[in-house]
Amino acid sequence: MPASWTFAVARDDLSRTTLVEGATPTLADGEALLRVDRVGLTANNVTYAVLGDSMRYWQFFPPGPRGLGPQWGLPPLWGFAEVVESTVDGVTAGQRVYGYLPPAGHLVVRPDRVDDSGFRDASGHRADLPSPYNVYRATAGDPAYREDQEDLLVLFRPLFFTSFMLADQVVDNDFYGAHSLVLSSASSKTAYAAAFELHGRGPRLVGLTSPGNLAFTRSLGCYDDVLTYDDIDTLAAVPTAYLDLSGAPATRAALREHLGDRFVRDVAVGLTTQTPNADAAGEVFFAPVQMRKRRQDWGRDGLDQRFTDAWQRFTGVVSGWLDVRVDAGHDALRRAWSETLAGRTPPRVGQIVQL
Structure with missing residues (x-):
């Protein structure tokens, strides 16, 4: 060898x-x-x-x-x-x-x-x-494996599991009472997979992204609106939950300033800009915690089946993205x-x- x-x-x-x-x-x-x-x-x-x-x-x-x-x-x-x-x-x-x-x-x-x-x-x-x-x-x-989808599994399965559990936690908490959900790094795979799971199930979904990724992110169709970070001051002043996948302090500060007491939840999910954001956020999402809860609620087979069903829905569209x-x-x-x-x-x- x-x-x-x-x-x-x-x-x-x-x-x-x-x-x-x-x-x-x-x-x-x-x-x-x-x-x-x-x-x-x-x-x-x-x-x-x-x-x-x-x-x-x-x-x-x-x-x-x-x-x-x-x-x-x-x-x-x-x-x-x-x-x-x-x-x-x-x-x-x-x-x-x-x-x-x-x-x-x-x-x-x-x-x-x-x-x-x-x-x-x-x-x-x-x-x-x-x-x-x-x-x-x-x-x-x-049950989620298909040989012709190996590359999708490599690229998306861990991200989609995070996205799936994030969306489940948001739904499980009645969308935190928000009328709008804002996701940063909206062009990232974890963000748009979570948006895919959440779209049409409750609050309006707004993605935040850089100008260079604006057209791509809008083309996905899984957000109700996509804005650049410079356009945060155009967000509707309604109860808003923030799912932070970028870790950019300036984005969090701009949202807090613009929304005031309508900024009802602040969840750190990941770091696509490499800036530790856990201390500044209201809470940190960690997928295994929600997974343990759902294993108790649904059992291992129940969780696996729900994940597989969601994965199959997602793979039906993501290959085009x-x-x-x-x-x-x-x-x-x-x-x-x-x-x-x-x-x-x-x-x-x-x-x-x-x-």
């Missing part, structure tokens, strides 16, 4: 990267080896790095065993991997799984709770981390990271890297 490799970024300067090669990991009893195959790069991955310390994202794939010092971090990616070796019953070589992966050639996992749907990684360093990120779904047992760009190799991964970090990826482009 060929040597493995790892791509890492400097935790204090995400634009500084390194690539190291090493021996392919060997397994202990109870472990399986995954070969990372196909991953996506979106603003969501940058968010993981920006929040690497505060939300513990750096802890999923520690750099030490890969020969890297603590100043380096491995930004988590979503995608597909293949089991190439296993010491665990029910996890077999050739099995294809979807889940949280390092920017690396291989990943050693300790499969637990193995069934037809896949397994969880029970590695000790992941025991106290949010459980949804430790799930590896076997394609053969995944996206141009998938596929590149290959770890150098392509480095280029895609740099482009995404710098915000140079057009909203219509989805970046896939075959490793």
Whole structure:
């Protein structure tokens, strides 16, 4: 088996990267080896790095065993991997799984709770981390999987899960009593997927975006109106909830100034401009929290079915909103990271890297 490799970024300067090669990991009893195959790069991955310390994202794939010092971090990616070796019953070589992966050639996992749907990684360093990120779904047992939609799953599934749970929380809280919902970074995949779920179900949906993304965002048809950030003072002065996916302090300040006491809810969702916004917001949305609530309400199968139904509705339209760009190799991964970090990826482009 060929040597493995790892791509890492400097935790204090995400634009500084390194690539190291090493021996392919060997397994202990109870472990399986995954070969990372196909991953996506979106603003969501940058968010993981920006929040690497505060939300513990750096802890999923520690750099030490890969020969890297603590100043380096491995930004988590979503995608597909293949089991190439296993010491665990029910996890077999050739099995294809979807889940949280390092920017690396291989990943050693300790499969637990193995069934037809896949397994969880029970590695000790992941025991106290949010459980949804430790799930590896076997394609053969995944109701949302279709081979011809792999790239959509890579690019959108984690984002759409966040969007799906965000929309569900908004509905679950009776839209916070708002007459208008305002979403920043409206051209981002997470924002417009949430808007797709919310459109026509209650309050008026208003997207905020940059002038360069205005035409694209309006073309989606999932917002009732789309404005540039400079046009916030034209918003109707009605009870308004803000779903902040940009983290831009100036946007929050402008909304508060314009709406006054009609600014009824302020929820930080993500960071597409890399400005930590949790302290300034009224609250922070974290998808696993709402997921746990709905698992109690609906059960695991009920949640999976609702997600699958929503995913199928979304994939029926999203392919018309996206141009998938596929590149290959770890150098392509480095280029895609740099482009995404710098915000140079057009909203219509989805970046896939075959490793």
